[in-house]
Amino acid sequence: MNLRSVLFTIIWLLTMLLSLQSGAWKAKQKIVSEEEAKQNANYHMHRPLHAGGKVSMAGQFHLELLSQKDGTHLLWISNAFRQEMDPAGFSGKLTIEHPDGKTEEIPFKRVTRKKVLVAKSGPQSGQVWLTVDGMLGSSIPFRKMKFFWDYEAKMVELGIPNGLDPMLPMPIDNPLTVQKIELGRDLFFDPLLSADGTVSCATCHRPDHGFAEPLSISKGIAGRTGRRNALTILNTAYYHSLFWDGRSASLERQAVRPIFDHAEMGFKEEAEFIKRVDSKYGSRIKEAFGKPTALRTIAKAIACYERTLLSGDSDFDRFERGDREAISLAAQRGRSLFFGKARCGSCHIPPLFSDHEFHNLGVGGGKDLGRFGVTGDPKEKGAFRTPSLRDATLTAPYMHDGSIATLREVIEFYNAGAGPNPLLDQVIHPLNLSDDQIDDLLAFLQSLEGRLADFKKLIPDDTSNGKEKE
Numbered sequence: 001m002n003l004r005s006v007l008f009t010i011i012w013l014l015t016m017l018l019s020l021q022s023g024a025w026k027a028k029q030k031i032v033s034e035e036e037a038k039q040n041a042n043y044h045m046h047r048p049l050h051a052g053g054k055v056s057m058a059g060q061f062h063l064e065l066l067s068q069k070d071g072t073h074l075l076w077i078s079n080a081f082r083q084e085m086d087p088a089g090f091s092g093k094l095t096i097e098h099p100d101g102k103t104e105e106i107p108f109k110r111v112t113r114k115k116v117l118v119a120k121s122g123p124q125s126g127q128v129w130l131t132v133d134g135m136l137g138s139s140i141p142f143r144k145m146k147f148f149w150d151y152e153a154k155m156v157e158l159g160i161p162n163g164l165d166p167m168l169p170m171p172i173d174n175p176l177t178v179q180k181i182e183l184g185r186d187l188f189f190d191p192l193l194s195a196d197g198t199v200s201c202a203t204c205h206r207p208d209h210g211f212a213e214p215l216s217i218s219k220g221i222a223g224r225t226g227r228r229n230a231l232t233i234l235n236t237a238y239y240h241s242l243f244w245d246g247r248s249a250s251l252e253r254q255a256v257r258p259i260f261d262h263a264e265m266g267f268k269e270e271a272e273f274i275k276r277v278d279s280k281y282g283s284r285i286k287e288a289f290g291k292p293t294a295l296r297t298i299a300k301a302i303a304c305y306e307r308t309l310l311s312g313d314s315d316f317d318r319f320e321r322g323d324r325e326a327i328s329l330a331a332q333r334g335r336s337l338f339f340g341k342a343r344c345g346s347c348h349i350p351p352l353f354s355d356h357e358f359h360n361l362g363v364g365g366g367k368d369l370g371r372f373g374v375t376g377d378p379k380e381k382g383a384f385r386t387p388s389l390r391d392a393t394l395t396a397p398y399m400h401d402g403s404i405a406t407l408r409e410v411i412e413f414y415n416a417g418a419g420p421n422p423l424l425d426q427v428i429h430p431l432n433l434s435d436d437q438i439d440d441l442l443a444f445l446q447s448l449e450g451r452l453a454d455f456k457k458l459i460p461d462d463t464s465n466g467k468e469k470e
């Protein structure tokens, strides 16, 4: 560190302390100058500071969690420059969700004079979702920040791209094997899975369109129109709940739904479907699972394939790792807006750029009831899951109804305070961004376009090539 960097840090810290003291943190966000943006790049690393920890970002702050088998869960809070903060003013809890639906809540306690918080539970095993909720002081909220943990984790050999969580959520009863992945890939691209043999999963999840499709609302067999815009399959492995309304809890459970959906692939009879798949894939299914063709084995194979469609190592990820040249200055200013004044980062939380939660943005005039259809909670009418923004450059049009054609128009939509709705999320308000600032935010979103893990092997040769950089 040179003298200038040290001085800059001290001034920055003082400013932040003052703004925290006066409760003006929210109002004080300002756009960084080019020089500041460069400095920022120098300090900001999105990597864990402690071996085995995992990092997620909320606003300008980072939470790092480290969970151990003996039930010790350690939490560190660091600022935008990855300086660890004194957590004395933090009050919050850890929620542990087990696969059987059991949950435990444990408050975080401060260890005397150390910059770490601890939540102690009983011994842990298997796989859980850990959620951190809390407030630092009275003005810095950490809302429902989710971390996946596998205490038996065997690292996947796939090579998880930079920037993504290296611990890939995966059910214990469906480990990845090459046989299953390749079988799943062939099923995914095979129109044999639709009643009239015309539609495959890849019809609506196109590799050349970021595994989504250009139609606003999907069309299935015989031109039947569905209800919503197709979501991408990229990085779906990391979601806690699937679909715009979160109605499915795992890729395994989701995988065969479209097959029996009237407007998608249109099969009516399970037996007929199994017979069809068995005639072509029976022996490969037997080989991969040691079991005959059944909905479960088909679903598991497709899920294995989907789980390998990982996109990361974007220019943004390279920047976060300290490559100061990886994104343009416009994107760096956009990054500051994203996590600051524009508040995008309070819902689109890295590394996935989703908080796994449901919000109402007043899209589509309330015709689609969204999350309400799953929970029946009137407060969730018109709420939809925050989608990841990784590779959003590839997946136009946008929103659950595909009603917005370009990313620039999405930003303009937020700038105007989103759509009118009595249940509009409280974070949403008009942003007063200038045209230049909108361009900066757009440049930042463009920096989130990723590179795929082991991409070539995952797309059969006879379909159009997906994107590939380098």
Ligand code: HEC
Residues within 6 Å of the ligand: 188, 193, 199, 200, 201, 202, 203, 204, 205, 218, 219, 220, 221, 226, 227, 228, 229, 230, 231, 232, 233, 236, 239, 241, 242, 243, 244, 245, 251, 254, 255, 256, 258, 259, 263, 264, 265, 302, 306
């Ligand atoms: C007719 C078009 C169509 C076909 C065919 C189709 N999908 Fe989809 N898919 C969609 C739409 C639309 C959504 C979003 C629906 C919603 O959220 O209600 C979606 C959502 C998904 C999701 C959830 C992604 C997320 O982020 O939560 C997965 C996974 C998925 N599809 C996998 C598949 C698989 C596997 C197949 C083949 C067996 C398939 N889809 C066939 C249109 C299609």
Ligand code: HEC
Residues within 6 Å of the ligand: 338, 342, 343, 344, 345, 346, 347, 348, 358, 359, 360, 361, 362, 363, 383, 384, 385, 386, 387, 388, 389, 392, 395, 397, 398, 399, 400, 401, 407, 410, 411, 414, 415, 425, 427, 428, 441
């Ligand atoms: C209150 C939480 C919240 C905030 C704040 C927020 N978003 Fe979103 N974002 C969502 C939700 C929820 C959706 C889906 C809404 C729908 O379809 O009804 C979404 C959709 C999007 C999409 C479309 C993605 C796709 O695949 O269709 C983009 C792009 C986007 N947001 C960017 C931004 C930007 C840029 C900002 C800051 C200006 C921002 N978001 C702020 C929750 C949020």
